[in-house]
Amino acid sequence: MTNIREVRKESEFLLDVRELKTYFHTFKGVVKAVDGVSFSLKRGDILGVVGESGCGKSVTGFSVLRLIDSPGRIEGGEIIFEGDSLLKKSEREMEKIRGNKISMIFQDPMTSLNPVYTIKKQICETLELHGGLRGKEAHNRAVELLRLVGIPSPESRVNYYPHQFSGGMRQRVIIAISLATSPSLIIADEPTTALDVTVQAQLMKRLYQLVKSNNSSMILITHDLSLVSGVSDNIIVMYCGRVIEKGSSESVISMPAHPYTVGLLESIPKMTGERKMLHQISGMVPNPFEMPPGCSFYPRCELGQKICEAEYPRLREIEEGHYVSCHFAGRRNF
Amino acid sequence: MAGEDLLLDVRNMTKKFPLARTGIFEKIKYVNAVKNFSVSIKRKEIFGLVGESGCGKSTAARTIIRLYEPDEGKIIYDGTDISRFAEKELRPYRKKMQMVFQNPYSSLNPRHTVKEIVTQPIMFHKLAKNRSEAEEKAMYYLDKVGVLRSQVDRYPHQFSGGQRQRISIARALAVAPDFIIADEPVSALDVSIQAQILNLLLDLREEFSLSFMFIAHDLAVVRHVSDRVGIMYLGCLVEYGPYSRIFENPLHPYTKTLLSAVPVLGKRSMESVVLSGEVPSAPTEDFTGCVFAHRCIRHTEQCLKQTPVLKEIESEHFIACWSADK
Amino acid sequence: MMDNKSLISKIIKSEGLYNFKRNPFAIAGALIILVFLFTAIFGPHMVSQNPYDLAQLDLNDSYKPPIWQEGSDPRFILGTDDQGRDMVSAIVYGVRMSVTIGFCVTIICMIAGTTLGLISGYKGGRLDSFIMGLVNVQLSFPSLLIAMLVLIAFGRGVWKIILALAFSGWVTYARTVRGTTMSEKSKEYVEAAKVIGFPERVILFKHILPNVMTPVIVIATLQIGTVILSEATLSFLGIGIPITEPSLGLLVAQGYIVLFSGLWWVSVFPGLVLMLLVVGMNLLGDFLRDEFNPRLK
Numbered sequence: 001m002t003n004i005r006e007v008r009k010e011s012e013f014l015l016d017v018r019e020l021k022t023y024f025h026t027f028k029g030v031v032k033a034v035d036g037v038s039f040s041l042k043r044g045d046i047l048g049v050v051g052e053s054g055c056g057k058s059v060t061g062f063s064v065l066r067l068i069d070s071p072g073r074i075e076g077g078e079i080i081f082e083g084d085s086l087l088k089k090s091e092r093e094m095e096k097i098r099g100n101k102i103s104m105i106f107q108d109p110m111t112s113l114n115p116v117y118t119i120k121k122q123i124c125e126t127l128e129l130h131g132g133l134r135g136k137e138a139h140n141r142a143v144e145l146l147r148l149v150g151i152p153s154p155e156s157r158v159n160y161y162p163h164q165f166s167g168g169m170r171q172r173v174i175i176a177i178s179l180a181t182s183p184s185l186i187i188a189d190e191p192t193t194a195l196d197v198t199v200q201a202q203l204m205k206r207l208y209q210l211v212k213s214n215n216s217s218m219i220l221i222t223h224d225l226s227l228v229s230g231v232s233d234n235i236i237v238m239y240c241g242r243v244i245e246k247g248s249s250e251s252v253i254s255m256p257a258h259p260y261t262v263g264l265l266e267s268i269p270k271m272t273g274e275r276k277m278l279h280q281i282s283g284m285v286p287n288p289f290e291m292p293p294g295c296s297f298y299p300r301c302e303l304g305q306k307i308c309e310a311e312y313p314r315l316r317e318i319e320e321g322h323y324v325s326c327h328f329a330g331r332r333n334f
Numbered sequence: 335m336a337g338e339d340l341l342l343d344v345r346n347m348t349k350k351f352p353l354a355r356t357g358i359f360e361k362i363k364y365v366n367a368v369k370n371f372s373v374s375i376k377r378k379e380i381f382g383l384v385g386e387s388g389c390g391k392s393t394a395a396r397t398i399i400r401l402y403e404p405d406e407g408k409i410i411y412d413g414t415d416i417s418r419f420a421e422k423e424l425r426p427y428r429k430k431m432q433m434v435f436q437n438p439y440s441s442l443n444p445r446h447t448v449k450e451i452v453t454q455p456i457m458f459h460k461l462a463k464n465r466s467e468a469e470e471k472a473m474y475y476l477d478k479v480g481v482l483r484s485q486v487d488r489y490p491h492q493f494s495g496g497q498r499q500r501i502s503i504a505r506a507l508a509v510a511p512d513f514i515i516a517d518e519p520v521s522a523l524d525v526s527i528q529a530q531i532l533n534l535l536l537d538l539r540e541e542f543s544l545s546f547m548f549i550a551h552d553l554a555v556v557r558h559v560s561d562r563v564g565i566m567y568l569g570c571l572v573e574y575g576p577y578s579r580i581f582e583n584p585l586h587p588y589t590k591t592l593l594s595a596v597p598v599l600g601k602r603s604m605e606s607v608v609l610s611g612e613v614p615s616a617p618t619e620d621f622t623g624c625v626f627a628h629r630c631i632r633h634t635e636q637c638l639k640q641t642p643v644l645k646e647i648e649s650e651h652f653i654a655c656w657s658a659d660k
Numbered sequence: 661m662m663d664n665k666s667l668i669s670k671i672i673k674s675e676g677l678y679n680f681k682r683n684p685f686a687i688a689g690a691l692i693i694l695v696f697l698f699t700a701i702f703g704p705h706m707v708s709q710n711p712y713d714l715a716q717l718d719l720n721d722s723y724k725p726p727i728w729q730e731g732s733d734p735r736f737i738l739g740t741d742d743q744g745r746d747m748v749s750a751i752v753y754g755v756r757m758s759v760t761i762g763f764c765v766t767i768i769c770m771i772a773g774t775t776l777g778l779i780s781g782y783k784g785g786r787l788d789s790f791i792m793g794l795v796n797v798q799l800s801f802p803s804l805l806i807a808m809l810v811l812i813a814f815g816r817g818v819w820k821i822i823l824a825l826a827f828s829g830w831v832t833y834a835r836t837v838r839g840t841t842m843s844e845k846s847k848e849y850v851e852a853a854k855v856i857g858f859p860e861r862v863i864l865f866k867h868i869l870p871n872v873m874t875p876v877i878v879i880a881t882l883q884i885g886t887v888i889l890s891e892a893t894l895s896f897l898g899i900g901i902p903i904t905e906p907s908l909g910l911l912v913a914q915g916y917i918v919l920f921s922g923l924w925w926v927s928v929f930p931g932l933v934l935m936l937l938v939v940g941m942n943l944l945g946d947f948l949r950d951e952f953n954p955r956l957k
Contacts, residue, residue: 052524052525052526052527053495053524166612168612169612196386196387196551196612196613197386197551197553197592197595197596198386198591198592198595198612198613199386199612200595200597201594201595201597204597223524223525224597225525225599226596226597226598226599227597229597229599229600229601230597230598230601230602250600253599253600254600263526264525264526265599267525267526267528267529268525268529268554268599269529269532269552269554269555269557269558270554270557270558270599271553271554271557271581271593271596271598272581272598275557275558277533277536278529278532278533278558279529280526280529280530280533281526281529281530282530284494284496284497284527285494
């Protein structure tokens, strides 16, 4: 009974992920790539998912689309999208959602386009499959999409092959494809990491405008805190497969509470002000096969105490909408 | 700027690469990967070199360290021009100049143990009397960069990216160089690991009195470590000077747009001034004019026809731009 | 240097062994090869007669059928041939010959092909064009034809057939190693070795060579089977091994004449053994190829 009530309560959200668990069963043991991740996303919002490599941020993105290949498996939790549970859908139903209502932008612009087809063919394929557009109509829409993402003279470039574009231009094409069906959710996994700063700035600006003007939502997965802070409404910070802090962009960036977030922010070199010795988080991310039983950040944490070693801290709300998973955060100044 | 403390002086270095021929009877055309590159580095100085991909910063580094032959210009290391030296003559300089590479996954030989990787250069340059002394020295450097003694018999794939970069640094240190070129040493690493490596490099500079040429595309990282900074665009150095001047008072239009494109923590970046278009491919050898002119909002007739040269605008701050005087 | 104990524990813990244990074909292949290697090395000391010592043969024993057929002789489990040779002994000696030729040819090809491929890929330019030219010429002739020409020109003999087969077998190594070398040489560890000042010889053989060995080992495993088959073909055609020290192929050829006169066992048993040997090699080779191919992971 409680389930129904909860669903109704959360229906203001476009996407609601609860206690998601995705594990990989390898020959060395089980890797809990995503271990109890919960977040929700309102229509029109941009959510930044930040963390270092191996923290499970990409796997979270793939899990939402149920694109987890063996030896990985979604072991538990709920993914509710537009009121429906995605985990209960058949593979066929998922195919209708992927690339249509939810689309994905991958990191590598060099490999996410098929090199043997023209751009037009690749955009029209999506339009045909999900939008039912054909022939002239599809062609016009493809040109329009390319114009939208800022490709100059789209009428002629629509007939280009991927190799005729530069990296930045290809990523624009990929964005165009992902927008083709006006999806309500876009999952962008490190969309600008392979690109130069000036191109990144152009592209993020364009993507931001398009998402906001379509009233779509976006999950922006990246390692770059500065980039996320400039774009997203909310941020979740992940570490070792778990959400360790979440809240609005302003509060997470200006008042970080988890020692990991604090350390991360302090270890980024600044563009202005006096140069200081960079703060460094000592040690490394723990081996995924030998996760500490308690707080996974404990071995590297300056605040660590007995309780941290034994017990995993649950997410607590330290101020409105700002959650942190630390026994000591907010209780002490640091 | 000349004097006792000058370690490396590169003058008008040019490196060209052949373009694929378009027809059998056509003359092979060349592009300028690096054009008229001049830079001087003092002892114990860190010179940061920034630019977007394809701007020639890695080519410049590889030419200075003589992985490539320069086509023109001089590379004067500690008073000797090494730009035309054959491999044999270069050998004594090989232990004075070292390099740390970008990709920690391909810069270490996967089939050699960490101990071997660091011992080999010591043995080769005969910096130790015998193998055991060489290994002892290798351990010393591995210890300096923070690799545990218990880990030295492992293979590179058993280490994380950050650890591998430390091993790479130990290999460079092993021959006791004065000058290290670090080509994007932290760009493949996570933020928290990046900070560890940057701090390590700064410590090592103090301890071993090293000079660095530090190449990166991340402006904030370069700002953090460098004493002086140079900005490259399409093979040309367009601006260089003390780091504080470059970051507080950039003068070249390209530097300005580059700086404005960097996302800043906590700043809604969607309103920043953004450069349109993308970096075109490097110009062919017969190109004249300013390489940036076509994307520059302030370009004039002169910019398209004449190649600007570096001029000192304020003390130690140089730019190559025609509109600088106006 | 790693001591033996840690090497063994490394192998036991390795992912390769994990996959191996879950692949019945690979296990079958490895078992077959082990049995054959054992036969090739110790077999001749364990069988009742040396089939090529004429003093041990008795023509009265000729064409005895296998033991489960009428008129058989309990001394000859798989029967005898026209000379009264025990088929079991003949097969064991044949296996020894086939396996020896297979390994010798493969090792010669491996060394020659790998060295040429390394130099070709690293040096580039004219030397590369020359070596690859040789490879292409070689590839444009069927390898059996080349071997036949060499054998016809120089006559029969074990060493001659080994050289004849090696003459056309090195090209695969050269081509593969050249390709791998070209991609390896652009990696940063090679640049790092150059910056340290190592001479080319050291860079090639100490730094690059260990990194191109993986495909070489795979090709080698697959090649042994092919070589054994080629040798069998040549021997069958009567231009390979001299009749005094026959291989499996020659045994098949000898029985072939009388195959349809009811004396099937002379041909069929050596043929089956040959097939089993090649299948075993290929099973293991396929496994190694999949295991070492990062694209399939």
